[in-house]
Amino acid sequence: MSVTTDLTSKLASSHFIISRLFFWARRHRLASDNSAIGKAVLRQNFIEKDRREDEDIIRHFAAKAWMPYTVLIQISRRCNLRCSMCGWTAWGRNKGFMSLELYKRVLSELKINNVKTVGLTNPQGEPFLSPHAEDCIKIALDEGFHVTTNTNCTPLGAKNIKVICEAARSGRFDIQASFSGFDKESHERIYVGSKFEDTSRKLADLNAALLAEGLEDVLTVNGITMDASTTQKHVDYLAELGIDPARVRISNPDNFAGIVEVGDKQNSVGVFSFKKDLDVRSLRLCNMIVTQMLVYDDGKVSACACRDSEGVMEIGDLSKESLADIRKGARFQAMIKAFMDRNLEGMTLCQKCDIPFGDSYSPVLSEGAAFEKYKRVGLDSETS
Numbered sequence: 001m002s003v004t005t006d007l008t009s010k011l012a013s014s015h016f017i018i019s020r021l022f023f024w025a026r027r028h029r030l031a032s033d034n035s036a037i038g039k040a041v042l043r044q045n046f047i048e049k050d051r052r053e054d055e056d057i058i059r060h061f062a063a064k065a066w067m068p069y070t071v072l073i074q075i076s077r078r079c080n081l082r083c084s085m086c087g088w089t090a091w092g093r094n095k096g097f098m099s100l101e102l103y104k105r106v107l108s109e110l111k112i113n114n115v116k117t118v119g120l121t122n123p124q125g126e127p128f129l130s131p132h133a134e135d136c137i138k139i140a141l142d143e144g145f146h147v148t149t150n151t152n153c154t155p156l157g158a159k160n161i162k163v164i165c166e167a168a169r170s171g172r173f174d175i176q177a178s179f180s181g182f183d184k185e186s187h188e189r190i191y192v193g194s195k196f197e198d199t200s201r202k203l204a205d206l207n208a209a210l211l212a213e214g215l216e217d218v219l220t221v222n223g224i225t226m227d228a229s230t231t232q233k234h235v236d237y238l239a240e241l242g243i244d245p246a247r248v249r250i251s252n253p254d255n256f257a258g259i260v261e262v263g264d265k266q267n268s269v270g271v272f273s274f275k276k277d278l279d280v281r282s283l284r285l286c287n288m289i290v291t292q293m294l295v296y297d298d299g300k301v302s303a304c305a306c307r308d309s310e311g312v313m314e315i316g317d318l319s320k321e322s323l324a325d326i327r328k329g330a331r332f333q334a335m336i337k338a339f340m341d342r343n344l345e346g347m348t349l350c351q352k353c354d355i356p357f358g359d360s361y362s363p364v365l366s367e368g369a370a371f372e373k374y375k376r377v378g379l380d381s382e383t384s
């Protein structure tokens, strides 16, 4: 027998033995025990499952010319808060609003390419600080888009509440309020710069105005906490403000692409995270990079919709290029390939981000039924 044949048959037989071992371990439910072999089996199961799912996702998006479901538009780059879970330490410029001229050009590109949902939110900025917020919402609704936005609630005076109620009547608008806390200390430790009583009143006023018109379902509350044991207190406080727990989600934060140290250092993958199962979860295709995309206030585009405030993952410029060229272009496609090769060398944000390990988000501590509408249950789900 030649050396090569000998080696090949040894490899084949060792592969056979390993696969039998996994089969045996699965049969004997070792996957659910905490032993090293149990963890190895679980990890292998996840690697196989994640790869199959990622390949389905790739096929789906390739067949629709790589168009994202939702495009986030940074109508305001400026933010008035410094929340403890947000990536503000990386911000190079805390000012700038997208012009209406550029905004209309962006919408026309999206329309040509059949993108149906625009998100007036992004990794940096409070949308309702833009002097054009009202126009931006109206224009997108008039153009037939579904419009979704977030707010830190501090700009919710009478004028913005009126704008939101009017948008809600379209039936194609929803808003997530970023709010948690049950007293001054617990709120202001997270939403740094917000005043607990003042912001609580504004959120309650918005809720009451929507409730009066039977439109309260457009408002959900997306709250962040570092301390899971206080979750119920956050939910109860929001109920005191008139917000049904069905419209509340409280979660631990992710690590904002490694910019914020949250949870514990997960030595198996070398990132900070609240996710508990990273030992057995593998790197996978980031959901964000395929389903969403971000256009900054100046028209530049990032492949990462939610964690790239500085253009680290820039893939083009919508003030000059078409959306189709950007998504089919070499820069974006190389990023997809890197995920599929499970090799993030050179992708400095993604390497440190906990989002692409295992299932996308950090632990959700409480989530009401209203959040069903945000779940992308299948690959055909085009709206958020």
Ligand SMILES: C[S@@+](CC[C@H](N)C(=O)[O-])C[C@H]1O[C@@H](n2cnc3c(N)ncnc32)[C@H](O)[C@@H]1O
Pocket: 079, 085, 086, 087, 121, 122, 123, 124, 125, 126, 127, 150, 151, 152, 176, 177, 178, 222, 224, 252, 253, 254, 255, 256, 260
């Ligand atoms: C970056 S903000 C931009 C919009 C607006 N300034 C606001 O706070 O709603 C968008 C959303 O990201 C959430 N967020 C910020 N940092 C996060 C983190 N590390 N993990 C999870 N969500 C985070 C905020 O709570 C907010 O709901």
Ligand code: SF4
Pocket: 079, 080, 081, 082, 083, 086, 087, 088, 123, 124, 125, 126, 152, 178
């Ligand atoms: S989470 Fe929103 S409000 Fe808080 S700092 Fe980030 S962008 Fe500003």
Ligand code: SF4
Pocket: 257, 286, 287, 288, 289, 303, 304, 305, 306, 307, 308, 349, 350, 351, 353, 354, 355, 356
């Ligand atoms: S893995 Fe990369 S693309 Fe995905 S959210 Fe994190 S930084 Fe953004």
